[in-house]
Amino acid sequence: MKTIVITGATRGLGLAITKQAIKEGYKVIAVGRALSEELAEAVRQNPQTLYFEAYDLSQIEGIHDFAIRIAKTYGRLWGLVNNAAIGTDGVLATLHEHDIGQLLRVNVEAPILLTKYLLRPMLMNRAGRIINISSIIATTGFSGLSVYGATKAALAGFTRSLAREVGKAGITVNTVAPGYMETDMTKALQGEKLESIKRRSPLGHLARAEDVAHAVTFLLSEKAARVTGSTITVDAGSTA
Numbered sequence: 001m002k003t004i005v006i007t008g009a010t011r012g013l014g015l016a017i018t019k020q021a022i023k024e025g026y027k028v029i030a031v032g033r034a035l036s037e038e039l040a041e042a043v044r045q046n047p048q049t050l051y052f053e054a055y056d057l058s059q060i061e062g063i064h065d066f067a068i069r070i071a072k073t074y075g076r077l078w079g080l081v082n083n084a085a086i087g088t089d090g091v092l093a094t095l096h097e098h099d100i101g102q103l104l105r106v107n108v109e110a111p112i113l114l115t116k117y118l119l120r121p122m123l124m125n126r127a128g129r130i131i132n133i134s135s136i137i138a139t140t141g142f143s144g145l146s147v148y149g150a151t152k153a154a155l156a157g158f159t160r161s162l163a164r165e166v167g168k169a170g171i172t173v174n175t176v177a178p179g180y181m182e183t184d185m186t187k188a189l190q191g192e193k194l195e196s197i198k199r200r201s202p203l204g205h206l207a208r209a210e211d212v213a214h215a216v217t218f219l220l221s222e223k224a225a226r227v228t229g230s231t232i233t234v235d236a237g238s239t240a
């Protein structure tokens with residue numbers, strides 16, 4: 001059985017990826033700050049294949065030890081899905097420096113460090129999968145999301161160069177760029193703003209977390225062995 005780590009697995013997209021990965025036969029280490037009721041229920045239903053590990057990814061200095069503990073406890077690792085992120089919004093002129101720092105730490109520095117340390121067992125196995133969750137905002141832009149957009153563009157850049165670096169070791173690195181999904185991260189966006197986002201989709205609706213999760217489980221699979229350095233966009237066509 002292949003073991004994968006999914007960050008931000010307590011809610012939203014991370015939880016949807018976790019549920020699909022379990023169905024497809026992976027052993028999943030679900031990471032988040034606090035166990036949600038929904039993830040707890042999934043752990044109860046899958047006691048042999050789903051494990052929760054609490055970690056606050058803004059605690060950058062502890063990531064090395066956390067990664068070592070994961071590798072020691074769960075053994076060989078097949079994949080890592082860097083999904084956890086915060087979506088703090090606000091116009092740059094008034095955004096607090098603390099919030100800017102936190103966005104950069106949780107959305108960029110943490111996934112880079114976690115990848116650095118969890119890559120080691122993959123390099124030894126000469127096989128593995130790394131999937132970074134970016135956003136269409138990385139390439140389209142959205143007023144009030146300049147720092148968030150910068151973090152998501154950073155992950156896409158990280159993907160491409162790392163794919164070149166570790167390809168010879170049989171490890172693929174890819175990005176999934178979701179469009180707008182209705183999760184806790186976006187619950188403030190309602191009314192006409194939400195309707196206008198829906199209208200931008202040629203399909204007339206939004207991508208769901210489950211739709212995006214399918215792209216992630218494809219990239220985790222053997223079928224995606226020759227896909228690396230790429231971005232799969234799942235946005236119901238809104239950027240077409």
Ligand SMILES: NC(=O)c1ccc[n+]([C@@H]2O[C@H](COP(=O)([O-])OP(=O)(O)OC[C@H]3O[C@@H](n4cnc5c(N)ncnc54)[C@H](OP(=O)(O)O)[C@@H]3O)[C@@H](O)[C@H]2O)c1
Binds near residue numbers: 011034085178180181
């Ligand atoms: N929703 C959208 O429309 C949308 C669009 C494009 C891209 N995305 C991307 O999709 C991914 C998932 O977003 P989502 O909508 O599912 O967000 P969400 O519902 O807000 O969930 C975020 C997840 O990240 C975890 N997390 C946040 N801060 C953390 C920290 N400091 N340490 C550890 N875990 C932390 C949360 O767990 P805890 O609270 O338990 O720590 C939660 O599981 C993100 O990378 C986001 O940028 C979302």
